[in-house]
Amino acid sequence: MASAMLRRHPCNAVPSGLPDDAVRLEVPLQAPAHRRSGAGVDGLEVSDVDRHERLTAMREGRLGSVHSWELVTAVDGPGTRLTTFLSGCPLQCLYCHNPDTLAMKDGQPVTSDELLGRIARYTAVFRATGGGITLSGGEVLMQPAFAARILRGAKELGIHTAIDTSGYLGAAASDTMLDDVDLVLLDVKSGDPQTYREVTGRELEPTLQFGRRLAARADGPEVWVRFVLVPGLTDDVDNVEAVAAYTASLNETRPGTVTRVEVLPFHQMGRDKWDALGREYRLGDTEPPSVELVARVRDQFRAHGLQTY
Numbered sequence: 068m069a070s071a072m073l074r075r076h077p078c079n080a081v082p083s084g085l086p087d088d089a090v091r092l093e094v095p096l097q098a099p100a101h102r103r104s105g106a107g108v109d110g111l112e113v114s115d116v117d118r119h120e121r122l123t124a125m126r127e128g129r130l131g132s133v134h135s136w137e138l139v140t141a142v143d144g145p146g147t148r149l150t151t152f153l154s155g156c157p158l159q160c161l162y163c164h165n166p167d168t169l170a171m172k173d174g175q176p177v178t179s180d181e182l183l184g185r186i187a188r189y190t191a192v193f194r195a196t197g198g199g200i201t202l203s204g205g206e207v208l209m210q211p212a213f214a215a216r217i218l219r220g221a222k223e224l225g226i227h228t229a230i231d232t233s234g235y236l237g238a239a240a241s242d243t244m245l246d247d248v249d250l251v252l253l254d255v256k257s258g259d260p261q262t263y264r265e266v267t268g269r270e271l272e273p274t275l276q277f278g279r280r281l282a283a284r285a286d287g288p289e290v291w292v293r294f295v296l297v298p299g300l301t302d303d304v305d306n307v308e309a310v311a312a313y314t315a316s317l318n319e320t321r322p323g324t325v326t327r328v329e330v331l332p333f334h335q336m337g338r339d340k341w342d343a344l345g346r347e348y349r350l351g352d353t354e355p356p357s358v359e360l361v362a363r364v365r366d367q368f369r370a371h372g373l374q375t376y
C-alpha cells in the first residue's frame with residue numbers, strides 16, 4: 068500500500084458541507100509515496116464477542132479486523148474517500164509503511180453493520196466530491212467475506228467503491244465481489260519475479276494473474292496501477308519496463324482498463340514504526356529517488372501510452 072505526506076490542516080477547521088467529525092486534509096502535491104494507515108478506529112464501536120463467535124462472524128463477513136479508518140482527499144481514488152485499513156497481510160514488503168497492520172490479530176473487531184453505518188453518514192460528501200470508499204490495509208483480500216459485505220452495502224447506498232490491493236490474494240476475490248468494485252488500486256511492486264520476491268518475500272505471478280482477470284472481465288473495474296520506486300531495488304530499467312509492458316497489456320485485453328499509473332517515490336516516513344515494533348528495517352540507508360530517476364521511470368510508463376503521475 069502507499070503512504071503519504073498527508074497532514075491534518077493546521078487550523079483543524081471543518082469545511083462546510085462535511086460532517087462535524089470530518090477533518091480538513093491538505094491535498095498532497097504529488098501522489099503519496101507509499102500507503103499510510105489512519106489514526107485508529109475512533110468513532111467505530113468495537114465489538115465484544117467471544118473467540119468462537121468471533122471466528123464464525125469473521126468467516127461470514129459480519130465482523131472484520133480493522134486497523135483504522137480516515138477521510139482523505141486526492142488519494143486512494145477520486146474525490147473524498149473514507150479509507151478503511153484492514154489488518155492482516157501475507158506480504159512482507161521491505162518498505163512497508165504499515166508494519167503495524169500486518170497481523171490480523173492486532174486489529175480491532177468491528178462489525179460490517181457498524182462500518183456501513185459510518186460510511187452511510189458520508190453519502191452526501193461522496194456525492195458532492197465524486198468520492199466513495201476505499202478498502203485498504205494491510206491486505207483487503209485477507210478478509211474477503213467482510214470486504215464483500217462492505218462493498219455490497221456501499222453499492223446499495225449508491226457509493227463508489229475501491230479496493231487497494233497487492234493482488235497477491237486475488238483468487239480470494241469472488242466474481243460477485245468484483246461486481247461491486249468500481250476501482251482497483253493494484254500495487255505491482257516489481258515486474259521481475261526475483262525482485263518481487265526480494266521486495267515482498269512472495270511470488271509475483273498471483274498479482275499478474277489478478278490483473279489479467281480484471282482486464283478480462285467485460286464490465287470489469289477501472290484499474291490504477293501503483294509502483295513504488297526504490298533506488299537500488301526496483302529502479303532497474305528492465306524491471307520498470309516489465310511493469311510498464313504488463314500494464315499496457317491489460318489495456319490491450321480491455322481498452323481503458325488501466326486509466327492511471329502512479330509512480331510512488333520511496334521515502335523513509337514509515338521507518339519509526341519498524342523501530343517501534345522492534346523489527347529490522349533493511350532500507351535504512353536507502354535514499355529517496357532523485358527527480359531525474361522519477362522522471363525517467365514515469366517516461367518509461369508513458370512510452371507505453373499510459374497516463375502516468
Ligand code: SF4
Nearest residue numbers: 068156158160163205
Ligand atoms: S507488506 Fe502488505 S501492507 Fe505492507 S506494503 Fe506490502 S502489501 Fe502493503
